[in-house]
Amino acid sequence: MVLKQQRWGSIGLTGAVLLLLAPIAWAEESGNQQDEKGGQPSALEQPATTVEEWLAQIAQVAIIQVTGIQLNATDTGIDVILETAAGQLPEPSTSVVGNALIVEIPNAALTLPEGNEFQQANPAEGIALISVTSLPDNWVRVAITGLGAPPTGEIRADAQSLVLSVVPGTDAADDAEDAIQVVVTGEQAGYQVDEATTATRTDTPLRDIPQSIQVVPRQVLEDQQVIELEEAVRNVSGVVPGNTFGNTQDGGFVIRGFPSFDLYLRNGFRDNAQGIREFANIERIEVLKGPASVLYGNLEPGGVINFITEMPLADPYYSTELELGNYGFARPTIDLSGPLNDDETLLYRLNAAYLNQDGFRNFSRYSERYFVAPVLTWQISNRTDLTLEFDYVRDERPFDRGLVVLGDAVADIPISRVLGERDDLREVEEIGVGYRFEHRFSDNWRVRNAFRMLFTDSFDYAFQPSSLDEATGELSRNLRSNEDYRESYALQTELVGEFSTGPIEHTLLVGVDWSRNTLRGNTRAAESTPSINIFDPDYGAVRPERSDLPLLTIDRFNATNTIGFFIQNQIDLLDNLHLLVGGRFDIIDQRSTNFLDGSSSNQNEDAFSPRIGIVYQPIEPLSLYASYSQSFQPNAFTQSDGSFLEPERGRQFEIGIRGEFLDDRLIANLAAYHITKTNVATTDPDDPNFSLPLGEVRSQGIEFDVAGEILPGWNIIASYAYTDAEVTESGADPFFPEGLRIANVAPNTASLWTTYEIQSGTLQGLGFGIGLFYVDNRPGDFDNTYELPSFLRTDAAIYYRRDNWRIALNVKNLLDEQYFAGADFGRVTVRPGEPFTILGSVAVEF
Template sequence: MMNQLQRSIFVATVLSVCCVQSAWAEVNSENLGVENSLDINSLEQVSAANSIPQISELEPSATTVDEWITQIAQSSIVEITGIQVNPSDAGLEVTLEITGTQPTPSTSVVGNALIINIPAAVLSLSDADEFQQSNPAEGIALISATNLPNNRVRVAITGADAPPTVSINGVDQNLILSITSNAESVGATEEDAIQVVVTDEQEEGYIVDNSTTATRTDTLILEVPGSIQIVPQQVIQEQNALRLPDIFRNVSGIGEEGGFGDALDQFNIRGFTATGQIFRNGIRVPNVFSPLVETENLERVEILKGPASVLYGALEPGGIINLVTEQPLDDPRYAASLSVGSFGLLRPTFDLTGPLNADETLLYRINAVYETGERWRDFDTDIDRFYVSPVLTWRISDRTDLTIDGEYLYDERPVDRGIPAIGDRPADIPRDRVFGDPDDFIRTESYSLGYQLEHELNDDWRVRNAFRFLQTNSINLRLDPFSPEGLDETTGILTRAFNFNDPLEESYIVQTDVVGEFATGPVDHTLLFGVDYVRQYQHFETFFGDAIAPINIFDPVYEELDRPSLSDFVVPGFDIVSDSVGIFLQDQIDLTDDLILLVGGRFDFIDQESIDIESSSTTTQYDEAFSPRVGIVYQPIEDLSFYASFSRSLVLNDSVQADGSFLEPIRGTQYEIGVKGELLDGRLLTTLAAYNLTRTNIGVPDPENIDFFISTGEQRSRGIELDVLGEILPGWNVIASLGYIEAEVTEDGGSELEGNRLRNVPDYTASLWTSYEIQSGNLAGLGFGAGIFYIGNRAGDAQNTFELPSYLRTDAALYYQRDNWQVALNVKNLFDVEYFESVNFGRLSIEPGAPRTVVGTVSVEF
């Protein structure tokens, strides 16, 4: 079996090396100008050029049958060859000279800018890559036209005081934009206007049209046969969301999973755990004890719901989180902020980016954060956190980019197991009462380094290769509620014990993708082929002490304890080493203009070895599995999609049978249907989904030998979700969600757990956050935000012996931005509601929610 795995690893490595060598060969060929088709005169022209031409400037002729077929397939793309701006009786007339059929543009408004998006089009001006004209008419500050990815052109017409209105007409080979100014006064400058023009390097606001998480290709969300939700950077900033749970409140179907005493990111999606299923720019961050994710450098967060093994390997079936981080920019930008708030919060940040050389082929970005403060519950251990993330992008050529990035995070904070349950509810005691030791702590250091290399083989095919190394070293010492003695619910006596963990985790990840676009007759294809390899090493030292130090939860008396030091723990521990190789293939097929088929499959080869250091005993398991996905999208009109999909997932099973072998991998199977729509001229994106998701091959006790397991367990989650995101009117934004989940044990070997609800899974969730920024006048730049977040009842343990009650939390924000600075005030839990976030483990560790929290922030940008 190991030989099969070794062969798979060899194949993955060879493919990765070949792809990288191909990219470098193409780079060297391009840079040295030694292609066979170049003559001496061409070489002289290249050396005399001031800059390397952009791809959009090149017009290669077809020299092979394949190239000729490709050009025919691309003939439906509209070319904009000229732009004329002329005054008219209504204000202004912009004429776009086009070749090809008349396109169908869509419009939206961002600030004072009217945005016109033209699909299936490319800007092909004879003298420039883009178009700009300043102050062409009274009340119009700027007109610009820019190429966007995936053959789209964006025209932005910026008003001096308010967005203009437009009438769009197609006449012969022209697209005519009749512009009417809505300005109250004039005087805006080009510099002012550029601040609100939307380009591919500036913020997209609330609405994001495309995603790479669901398909690993840049795909329109309306064309994805599944539920993919995006929380953009503007929402994160408005809400001052410093932690992932603050972000997840905006999305249906996500719940918290305890968080190891509010020290780790642990959550569930669609009823099943998704802990350890966080990705960063499409690459998994698999370490279990990774510290709380830093949000300062996030451009957006993408949540893919349902099984994702077809593209990302062995995973639980609920879904994944992909963190998309900020990248270097062409224009220099220097930003800093300072947040001060409740419980001693002090949080300075800075963000620096720009070019490193004159021709802008080397770009950099550095994000850094320092944070200190106190846990809102009374511990002597303070929060001490430092984060830095450098990124360097090298534009090797017009077709090749290399990005190298790293991260360092140090985090120390108290471990807080919360309060116990009495009867079927959390104990009726003050929510800030602590039953651990004031010096309990968890200290974590995390290092990460990697690269992403992308090379365009030609206009239709590209190869991507990425590598990442991640190391997490964590240590914690805490006074935990002790079991089996636990809590005497009559007297209130809680038994406790000192426990200790010292995990070290390392991950090595290599992945290579090849993406191509081609046509078979009238049918267009986007093909994805990839291989990835993950090696993960984990070393755990864990010690559970004897029961000591009882305390009365109703009338606590805090005594000084003989607290052990770290040197008191001598624990042999155990090691886990796993190797996995995945090979996958996916095809997105445009059967017709309104029907899209997505078909994909993946083979995984997984080998895992567990070593008990004290006994030197070794346990191994090897599995091979196939994970398919099939989906279909029907678009009766451009802004409306109906979809249906089937997908499966797998994750290794750690339950052991009586013969010493592991059970078959746990499988997830989902059936999903849904509808998506873009409303208000594309400014509002809505998704309504219904799903049935099962998790099978779960180990249950063997009735003939209770020390071992058999595979008869099954859990099911089914529900309905609604998510809304976008801009209702200029300056008025909204993100909202509504979800229902029925998650239960459907089979458990005839045990008493059948029919029980899964723990920490709310039956209903709802959220609404809306913000408005005044667009003009003396108060322009003043904004308001308010949100309500509802979490329904949740089962507290597998036996359903207690329940966490539902709650409704209200947040608010007030901010004002002027020129290059901004001030903001955020209030979380505005009405100081008492609520409970989740359960760490069992009846003795319920995590209460924070009281009213106020944070003020001042930021400046140069």
């Protein structure tokens, strides 16, 4: 920190401005000429005519660009190679801070394809972290942190690179009270991600996972200006939106043909959030396809969505952003992080956001959200960390079921037309508290313990659609209000160890988790509700106080207690042959009380959920895999008589090919799967507050995903999915006979998003993006009485990033395509997609 302050102080405000304006000055002075090596125009081609020009030329002629970083293992440690496009790096200075060897290089700048920062955790035995970062005033710092003592090293330089030969320090300082342990946040730039934690609960390369998993990294979220989950997961094959509960919560996405509200994780914990999630603190999203019950318990067989949140940083970081758009959209955010003490053992991070918008629907109805999420990490010792987390969100928005169906198509009325009333709303307030603890017994063995609790208050009051008289256009409605309070508690403990049995390497995971989820809620309704004509609406129906609603239709308490024991072994049989085996045993107790009639029901279930997979790599960048897995899901849904549905059970067979191309800059995955699920919960068409069971649903298909960098500055993330999902056994209910297709599941979906950022010259940092998102015709309800039409949505972006600031302009639905994103249920809840939307942002880092 002292070095940074001194350098900024030495250059001064005038010098900083000169450095920022220097590239433009050179371009004007040199006529955009380039030297014989095709690099930047020579600063000496034109004579300086002012002191400012002279200072700029002197400053820039000596700056050497670091264009690549390579790590090569050696017999004694590791070589850190800093590559340059042209010119030799100046002689660096070295120092030791705690367990870190610090190398600082003057008159240098980072221009890496993946961004202006490089991090690699545990690159060699005895080395915890290698970090290369830019400092103000054209300095580059390399920090090499040892596990128990600072490393030692030698420096070699030539015309094209600088090599740091690093040797780990001794373990003499392992037990020192003031030893430093670096916390790695997992943040990285670019579209390509090598590792994910969701599939195995360990940091496993994607190429070694025998199951389809896709990652939407922070860079994609930033480039697309993602605000809600639906915008993020459209980049992933086989994921489409489902029931959004009146457009007021992320709700039930459909993965591989299976809809569910219960498919979210937050840093590996079950996430029971009931509103629209805020993305201000999301580092990346991992989508694991297929059953994940072996690690996370009762889940859908289609897959899970895991939100990985941002963690505290060891270096000070301050950022703020303001987003503005049409339809009254405004969203300021802040992101602050850094150490709280001199030895950097106490780190913090604070994310906060505020959102308001009117939306494109009638009445300019106001949505508002407040969000704050502080995180504190205490590095108790060099082997022990404790992280405390808190998050608060309050979200208020219109409750809006959308449009209705007339005949076999959506009614031909304006997509902005509201069929409820202007005061329909839903409010959600949530408080989350938790901790994560890790202790490393050695380099190979560690124990983790984590706890999280979530408290949710939700309230809605709305005129909801019931049925349409298609001859007259008269829509009957129900005035209804739900008031619910939920509590969720979850505790996890697991042991992770790496060991060998002869030539075979093992990564063992053994754990136990416990959770308790409760719901106390009631529903009130009016005895009669005024209808509305969809062609000639007359608004202004009287909404009494909730306490004056005469009908108490639901008054209940539900509780689910779960304990699970799991074990997993990742076995490296050979360097190119990997086996994954695991199993989980769950014990679940469910209880429900109906306070209307005093009745109660309960069920106790247990289940074993296995998974086995194999990966074979005939050549290093290519992985062939196959896996079998099962899922178990006790039904939290109840039938109209108050009884729980029988547990849902699923099984999947999957085969796939995963490849890494272009020097590992591009990752592609092709998968084929077959899933069956029994006892599927579906919305009761007579009362959407309750559910009905299906006998069996089968989904099979092919998925393709690709993400990464094609050329320096050219990023891409794309997907395609073919999904064939239908009812194969009708069960006891006659409403859903065999052969019916699953609502909202399109046979074909595809997405493409690509950006290019200019890498050098006067326009360096200027980028462009284009996106295409296609969804095929799909049934809108489980009765298959109508289809939602296909659509192709086009998005575009232009942005400019320079030094510590970034401006961007995103256009969503560039061609103003009229489309329908999905249906909540039945024929009266079709959700129209957003029309032409423009969103601008300005972000600054300090």
